[in-house]
Amino acid sequence: MLTEERHALIAERLRSAGSVVARALAAELAVSEDTIRRDLRALEARGVCERVHGGALASPMQPLPRPARERTAAAGEATAHLGAAAAALAPADALVFIDAGSSSLAVAAALPRDRRLTVATNAPAIAALLYDRPGVSTILVGGRVDPLSGACVGADTVAAIARLRPALAYIGACAVDAADGLTAFGHEEALVKAAIAEAAGAVAVAATPDKLGTHAPFRVAPAARITHLVTTARSAACDALADAGVSVHVVEVGA
Numbered sequence: 001m002l003t004e005e006r007h008a009l010i011a012e013r014l015r016s017a018g019s020v021v022a023r024a025l026a027a028e029l030a031v032s033e034d035t036i037r038r039d040l041r042a043l044e045a046r047g048v049c050e051r052v053h054g055g056a057l058a059s060p061m062q063p064l065p066r067p068a069r070e071r072t073a074a075a076g077e078a079t080a081h082l083g084a085a086a087a088a089l090a091p092a093d094a095l096v097f098i099d100a101g102s103s104s105l106a107v108a109a110a111l112p113r114d115r116r117l118t119v120a121t122n123a124p125a126i127a128a129l130l131y132d133r134p135g136v137s138t139i140l141v142g143g144r145v146d147p148l149s150g151a152c153v154g155a156d157t158v159a160a161i162a163r164l165r166p167a168l169a170y171i172g173a174c175a176v177d178a179a180d181g182l183t184a185f186g187h188e189e190a191l192v193k194a195a196i197a198e199a200a201g202a203v204a205v206a207a208t209p210d211k212l213g214t215h216a217p218f219r220v221a222p223a224a225r226i227t228h229l230v231t232t233a234r235s236a237a238c239d240a241l242a243d244a245g246v247s248v249h250v251v252e253v254g255a
Contacts, residue, residue, distance in 0.1 A: 006029060006035075007039060007043060007148065019058065020040075020049075020056050021054055022037060040055070043056070046185050046187075046218070047059055079103055079106045080109075081251045081252075082207075082230055084110040085206070085251040086103070086204055087108075087110035090117060090168060091115075091167050091168060092115035092116065095117075095119075095164065095166045096120070097120045097169040097199070098120075098169075098170045099121070099192075099196055100123035100172055104121075104126060105125060111130075111136065117135065117136050118136075119138050120161075120164055120166060121141065122151050122152040122153075122196075123150055123152070124145060124152070142157065142160070143155075143156045143192075146188065149186065153188040153191070157192050158191055161195040164199050165199060166199060166200045169196045169197065169199070171193050171196055171197060171205055173211050174189075174216040176205060176207055176237075176241070177215055182205065182219075182225070183216035184218045185216045187218055189218070193220040194219075197220060203225055203227050204226075204229075205228070209231055209237075212238060212241070224244055226246045227246070227247060229247070231251070232252070233250065
């Protein structure tokens with residue numbers, strides 16, 4: 001099992017059980033306790049857990065990341081509505097970038113079929129969805145695939161994104177807050193998202209209300225860099241983001 005796969009498994013165990021025991025994890029994963037302790041240190045640095053003697057507790061201060069496959073499987077009606085509303089923002093005859101994530105996958109699925117688009121993405125799942133879509137030319141930005149985010153990450157990914165100038169970029173949100181802006185759980189993931197935000201003419205974020213007013217450990221971009229926020233319920237966090245200059249779109253689920 002690769003390091004990131006262990007991290008994803010441990011993060012999910014923390015999310016579901018609230019705690020993990022290093023000795024038990026070492027036996028289950030057939031690695032040394034030193035390896036598990038290093039994993040827990042890395043997850044603590046990402047804000048996923050708080051280490052204690054013999055193991056770790058889930059961090060009470062931040063939402064925990066879930067593996068990409070689980071997020072996609074759990075995506076439901078609200079995510080579909082978010083995707084449809086966000087996809088309507090895509091300009092015709094333009095290059096758009098779609099980052100990884102369940103909401104981003106919903107955006108890709110809902111792209112208007114009456115607009116010719118070039119879509120760049122660092123998500124293999126999104127490229128697989130769009131590669132044969134009539135009217136859409138698809139560019140897959142490669143790199144190492146992170147199993148937790150479902151995104152290609154790394155220096156090669158960042159360099160390839162820097163050569164693009166999308167008119168609009170859809171960036172997957174781990175956490176969004178008026179004060180801290182857009183933040184991510186992983187260091188590499190944050191670097192890629194920051195590169196996307198830097199390259200794009202405009203930035204759209206489709207996020208469920210539970211991600212608003214929350215924080216993840218790694219900074220992606222300030223709130224002022226977000227052009228559009230699409231969500232399903234108005235809240236104080238939405239108002240604060242609007243005050244920061246973000247155009248907030250609230251979608252009624254079932255409407």
